[in-house]
Amino acid sequence: MHSFPRWKYWLILAVLAVSLMGSLPNLTTPPSWWPSALSNPMSLGLDLKGGIHLVLDVDVDKAVSHSVEEDIDTARQALRKERIRYSSLTTEASSMTVVVKEATEVDAARKILAENFSTYDITNPADNTFVLNLKQASAKEIRNFAVDQAIEVIRGRIDALGTTEPVIIKQGEHRILVQIPGYEDTTHAKQLIGRTAQLEFKLVDEKGDLDKALSGQIPPGDIIMYGPEQTRNGKSFRQPYLLKRHTELSGNEIADARVSIDSRFNEYAVTLKFNSKGARKFDKLTAAHVGERFAIILEGVVNSAPVIRERIAGGSAQITGSFSPEEAHDLAIVLRAGALPAPVKVVEERSIGPSLGQDSIDQGMNSVIIGSILVLIFMAVYYRMFGMVANVALAFNMLLILAAMSIIGGTLTLPGIAGIVLTIGMAVDANVLIFERIREELRLGKTPLAAIDGGYDKALSTIVDANITTLIAAIVLFQFGSGPVKGFAVTLSVGIIASMFTAIMVTRSIIALSTAKRKRIEKLSI
Structure with a gap:
């Protein structure tokens, strides 16, 4: 001692x-x-x-179908590269169907599909038809990744609110528990968390006939999308656009998003900065399509369709739309944090007062x-x-x-x-x-x-x-x-x-x- x-x-x-x-x-x-x-x-x-308690359900099946839709573009490019003609490429849930035009090209098509789609089970129900079904293990991996990615995206959005010590964890297979201490605006939190924020850039089909497309004669490789709801002569109206189906750029290639002021109309806007890969693609896109229009699509709605006046090499773009300061701020947050891989739905909600x-x-x-x-x-x-x-x-x-x-x-x-x-x-x-x-x-x-x-x-x-x-x-x-x-x-x-x-x-x-x-x-x- x-x-x-x-x-x-x-x-x-x-x-x-x-x-x-x-x-x-x-x-x-x-x-x-x-x-x-x-x-x-x-x-x-x-x-x-006190604060907010939310339980979110991730639509993981939507993530699977979205992955299959992206794979259809891969199939299209692979077949075109080998000059194999096809009459249709369609998707449904977790499968895609490829119909080859010429019987002499069926074997070559089978080989190409097998090389590019190892995560699919390929069947040949008809002489010139291939059905590709996503394997169960691959579908499960996509579902799990969708929930994990949604957690990271939601975490980025909540962190931007300036709150401390949020709890964001996985519950079960496709649900997410979100707790935000000290934050009481439940409506704003749900809006910010639940926005899919899918951002796409597509070219406008300048040669297609919009009127015929609206009557049902949509050109191959095109889709019809609409702008935001407007009021004309006392009636609700949404501007239709005939666009190329292929997405030239997406929100995945955004490095930063900030609130700015549009100098032309003196209103709030959101300025985007692409990453290096996105900047190269945007440079190439604007250089090849000077004088044409390209549509900026946010959450399935055509935000604007400006004309490409000249090549844009800086890797930046701007989204306008008569935003309030709060709307522009929230949009910058969700774009900067990234898009949700699948829609989410609030299935449980509690607000705890201080x-x-x-x-x-x-x-x-x-x-x-x-x-x-x-x-x-x-x-x-x-x-x-x-x-x-x-x-x-x-x-x-x-x-x-x-x-x-x-x-x-x-x-x-x-x-x-x-x-x-x-x-x-x-x-x-x-x-x-x-x-x-x-x-x-x-x-x-x-x-x-x-x-x-x-x-x-x-x-x-x-x-x-x-x-x-x-x-x-x-x-x-x-x-x-x-x-x-x-x-x-x-x-x-x-x-x-x-x-x-x-x-x-x-x-x-x-x-x-x-x-x-x-x-x-x-x-x-x-």
């Missing part, structure tokens, strides 16, 4: 100083010179701070305070002076948990408060093991100082083993649990580490310091 290392005292003082500095932002605003790593208050979860969150905080804090007071009284009465030492270590433990949660950016949830209450009991349990060992040593006739040394040494392995196994369980809970379970696991993990530090090192240092100058001790107050 007399050889307690001096460096441990300095370590405890350093941890105490950092804990005080890390906890201060939870009580007041720290001064400007305060270290940035120690300047963040602990974040509160949805159940304490008053309910405050009630939860008050009840949780009351449980912590009452539990702590009862534990402090018990330790002081049952273990006397050693119990008071344990109480000092317990206060240090609570301070350490608060600071650690603030420094690591942890989120405190209602289950997290339960984890803190559990930690109080575990911290005291470690001290109880030590003190009971000391009592055993005294009963064996050892001197007080020898009993203290023996008590700590013999209890050490039991304390470490018990806490390590609990820590492993907490890590597993964090890895595989959902939002509330993760909150419990975080506070429990931090609390376990803090309780081991305070029980093994802090209490021993206090006792060592109090007995260092006493050569002979007749009796221990334990």
Whole structure:
């Protein structure tokens, strides 16, 4: 006991100083010179701070059909490259049908399709007809990727709102749980999250007859799309466009999107910046089609169809449309975050007000305070002076948990408060093991100082083993649990580490310091 290392005292003082500095932002605003790593208050979860709880359902079948539609373009290009003529290329759900014109080209077509579509099962129900069905494993992979991609896109959009600690996790096979603490505008959040934001650039078919197309005679390789709803002569009207089916550019090639002002009409617009691949394609597109129109299509609606006046080599474009500042800002967010791979639908919605969150905080804090007071009284009465030492270590433990949660950016949830209450009991349990060992040593006739040394040494392995196994369980809970379970696991993990530090090192240092100058001790107050 007399050889307690001096460096441990300095370590405890350093941890105490950092804990005080890390906890201060939870009580007041720290001064400007305060270290940035120690300047963040602990974040509160949805159940304490209030906010929005949404469960989204991803239309994964739509993602599969969209993938098949993209593959039809690959089939078209591969057949044209080998000069194999076909009478039709069609898609339906997870399959495509290819009808070859000439019987002499069937074998060559089969070979090309087999080379390019290994993820499809290819059948030949008729002499010149091939049916390609997407394999189950490939379809499952597309569905899983669609949900994963939707999570990343939604995360980017929510981060742009400026909220902290959102919870965005997968639920089941095709659902996503979204929790946004501290945000109360449910309608705006749903609009922002749910927008597919599919952006496409297609050429206008200048040679096609729009009137004939509207009557049903659509030229091969063309489609009809419509502009936004307008009012003309008191009636609703949408401008039709005859467009090339092939998408020249898509939102996948956008590197950035920012709100800007259209100098021609002095109104809000969104300026797009393409990535290197998109910039090259846009340069090539505008150079090859000067004098022609190309349509900018957002979420299936033709936003505009400007004429390409000259080659555009800068890799940028602008979307106009009489936007309000909020609409332009939201559009820039969704385009910058990327398009959803499939539509999403809100299937569950809850809004938690801050008053309910405050009630939860008050009840949780009351449980912590009452539990702590009862534990402090018990330790002081049952273990006397050693119990008071344990109480000092317990206060240090609570301070350490608060600071650690603030420094690591942890989120405190209602289950997290339960984890803190559990930690109080575990911290005291470690001290109880030590003190009971000391009592055993005294009963064996050892001197007080020898009993203290023996008590700590013999209890050490039991304390470490018990806490390590609990820590492993907490890590597993964090890895595989959902939002509330993760909150419990975080506070429990931090609390376990803090309780081991305070029980093994802090209490021993206090006792060592109090007995260092006493050569002979007749009796221990334990």
